[in-house]
Amino acid sequence: MSRHQELLSDPSSENGIIRRYDAEAIAKYYRIRPWLYIWRTLTVVWVFGTFFFSLLWDKWTNRTEKNKQKRASQLRQLLTHLGPTFIKVGQALSTRPDLIRKDFLDELIKLQDQLPPFDNQIAFAIIESELNCSVDEAYREISPHPVAAASLGQVYRAVLHTGEEVAVKVQRPNLRPMLALDLFLMRCAAQRFGRWLPLNLGHDLTLIVDEFGAKLFEEIDYVNEGHNAEKFATNFRNDPEVKVPAIYWQYSSHKVLTLEWINGYKLTDTEKIRSAGIDPNEIVKIGVTSGLRQLLEHGFFHADPHPGNLFATPDGRMAYIDFGMMDQLEEEAKETIASAVVQLINQDYEALAEDFVKLGFLTPDTDIKPIIPALEKVWGNAIGQSVGNFNFKTITDEFSELMYDYPFRVPAKFALIIRSLITQEGLALSLDPNFKIVEVAYPYVARRLLRGESPQLRRRLLEVLFKDGKFQWQRLENMIAIARSDKKFDLLPTAQLGLQYLISDEGRYLRRQLLLALTEDDRLHTEEVQRLWVLIKDEINPQQLWQAALNTFRELSVSGVAALVPTVNTLR
Ligand SMILES: Nc1ncnc2c1ncn2[C@@H]1O[C@H](COP(=O)(O)OP(=O)(O)OP(=O)(O)O)[C@@H](O)[C@H]1O
Numbered sequence: 001m002s003r004h005q006e007l008l009s010d011p012s013s014e015n016g017i018i019r020r021y022d023a024e025a026i027a028k029y030y031r032i033r034p035w036l037y038i039w040r041t042l043t044v045v046w047v048f049g050t051f052f053f054s055l056l057w058d059k060w061t062n063r064t065e066k067n068k069q070k071r072a073s074q075l076r077q078l079l080t081h082l083g084p085t086f087i088k089v090g091q092a093l094s095t096r097p098d099l100i101r102k103d104f105l106d107e108l109i110k111l112q113d114q115l116p117p118f119d120n121q122i123a124f125a126i127i128e129s130e131l132n133c134s135v136d137e138a139y140r141e142i143s144p145h146p147v148a149a150a151s152l153g154q155v156y157r158a159v160l161h162t163g164e165e166v167a168v169k170v171q172r173p174n175l176r177p178m179l180a181l182d183l184f185l186m187r188c189a190a191q192r193f194g195r196w197l198p199l200n201l202g203h204d205l206t207l208i209v210d211e212f213g214a215k216l217f218e219e220i221d222y223v224n225e226g227h228n229a230e231k232f233a234t235n236f237r238n239d240p241e242v243k244v245p246a247i248y249w250q251y252s253s254h255k256v257l258t259l260e261w262i263n264g265y266k267l268t269d270t271e272k273i274r275s276a277g278i279d280p281n282e283i284v285k286i287g288v289t290s291g292l293r294q295l296l297e298h299g300f301f302h303a304d305p306h307p308g309n310l311f312a313t314p315d316g317r318m319a320y321i322d323f324g325m326m327d328q329l330e331e332e333a334k335e336t337i338a339s340a341v342v343q344l345i346n347q348d349y350e351a352l353a354e355d356f357v358k359l360g361f362l363t364p365d366t367d368i369k370p371i372i373p374a375l376e377k378v379w380g381n382a383i384g385q386s387v388g389n390f391n392f393k394t395i396t397d398e399f400s401e402l403m404y405d406y407p408f409r410v411p412a413k414f415a416l417i418i419r420s421l422i423t424q425e426g427l428a429l430s431l432d433p434n435f436k437i438v439e440v441a442y443p444y445v446a447r448r449l450l451r452g453e454s455p456q457l458r459r460r461l462l463e464v465l466f467k468d469g470k471f472q473w474q475r476l477e478n479m480i481a482i483a484r485s486d487k488k489f490d491l492l493p494t495a496q497l498g499l500q501y502l503i504s505d506e507g508r509y510l511r512r513q514l515l516l517a518l519t520e521d522d523r524l525h526t527e528e529v530q531r532l533w534v535l536i537k538d539e540i541n542p543q544q545l546w547q548a549a550l551n552t553f554r555e556l557s558v559s560g561v562a563a564l565v566p567t568v569n570t571l572r
Contacts, residue, residue, distance in 0.1 A: 021217035072107035085182035117149035130253040165261035183213040219324040222257035228323035235298040243319035264311035280431035286318040288440040299329040303416040360411040
């Protein structure tokens with residue numbers, strides 16, 4: 001059995017707590033061992049009790065406004081003091097503008113992994129017991145101290161006997177029982193007091209604790225992280241701009257992860273990046289485009305792209321590390337996000353509100369009418385004079401205000417996505433203060449829609465191009481103009497794809513609609529067609545287009561050509 005298979009089949013448990021999060025099993029374990037949780041319960045109750053009392057005191061003495069900042073900072077400190085589970089809760093809450101006051105939110109966002117490193121002796125003992133060999137047998141060299149310490153583990157730099165440079169991630173001792181105990185207490189509190197909380201969580205609070213627990217347990221399983229890294233690498237295998245470290249399974253376990261060392265500069269080190277001769281703008285573009293590819297193409301996305309997890313490599317690529325927290329988007333959600341971006345840019349707020357319902361931000365029974373003008377206002381405030389000024393931070397700030405007035409809620413998955421987008425944008429802005437996310441994002445979305453590689457995307461394009469049964473010439477023009485601003489966008493293959501689609505069986509509806517559109521309002525829309533032609537004529541010369549059309553016919557089966565006959569007949 002290989003080391004990798006051996007790791008996968010390891011059913012062992014730790015201190016009676018099994019590997020996968022199982023709320024019932026954890027409760028059963030602690031219920032008969034009250035001495036294990038009494039002290040922790042008292043500590044947690046005391047820490048939160050004092051905090052809530054100080055909030056009440058502020059209210060009684062009319063100092064809420066004055067002490068706002070101080071209390072927010074105290075909340076961050078007390079979560080840090082209570083350890084990994086509470087730091088993680090704080091990090092998760094920092095993505096929930098619908099649940100948390102804005103001043104607390106700003107403070108929670110700062111919640112980085114601020115724990116001191118643990119003892120080297122303990123770390124090395126963990127490596128030895130996990131890998132079943134001495135540290136010297138596993139690594140030719142290893143740094144005497146960790147190069148980084150985070151909430152869940154710490155990282156050493158090492159060299160394998162075969163010469164490869166690696167990062168060795170070692171998990172904090174006793175982490176699983178610690179998390180299990182805190183989750184048990186949180187669950188008990190949720191069961192007892194959940195119903196009294198004045199929050200619209202959309203779910204039972206115990207379910208939320210369970211979902212959080214399951215994610216956390218996944219995150220501390222380094223075998224799972226290794227798999228995520230490999231899946232992510234496979235998705236980006238044809239992308240020369242993105243680097244993902246390889247996993248050395250032979251030196252990895254559930255608590256030790258050995259992975260390729262990334263030589264590069266964290267995206268926060270702007271100066272170092274510049275002095276290494278790397279163009280920060282290019283890195284920003286790679287970051288945003290690879291972020292969008294994860295969301296809209298692969299559906300498998302890095303849910304924790306904070307500055308420490310992204311590097312610029314000396315050869316101008318962007319490297320991702322830390323695959324503990326990943327999430328998966330369904331096909332339907334991917335498409336709806338793509339269309340929501342387009343609705344936003346097209347300023348079609350009704351369609352946007354409908355997309356919000358589809359994505360779960362609004363329940364299907366919500367009356368969207370009053371929300372439409374509110375969305376219009378938020379968007380108007382957020383973009384100011386032009387679409388180019390759009391940024392996610394402003395828009396989410398505006399949205400968090402909206403959430404109090406309308407029945408919005410943030411589905412857990414989107415909380416991660418939104419955080420991921422804001423982080424990427426923040427990073428981009430730190431590298432290039434003039435950065436406009438729209439300038440990179442929209443050409444990408446437009447390019448994807450126009451290329452329409454999948455039937456679903458083609459359907460979306462149709463939805464965007466036809467509103468109330470009318471063809472939206474202006475939208476097509478906008479989209480082509482914007483997509484063209486992207487260097488990667490080549491009109492010819494797109495035109496060819498469009499043509500193939502038009503004469504295919506699937507394109508019957510579009511053929512008919514286009515013909516109707518051309519003669520809409522009892523006039524031939526030659527003006528619009530001419531404007532479109534002016535937009536594309538520099539890149540497509542008629543000869544090339546003719547050649548592309550011939551190629552398309554040649555590639556198409558007889559059925560494709562047959563599909564064209566009715567269209568030609570209609571034209572006559
Ligand atoms: N492959 C690598 N190459 C170079 N440095 C690395 C690598 N992996 C980790 N590091 C360093 O270790 C730090 C912590 O690593 P990582 O983020 O994977 O740990 P973590 O415990 O999962 O942290 P978090 O609490 O943020 O999830 C990184 O910020 C980076 O500085």
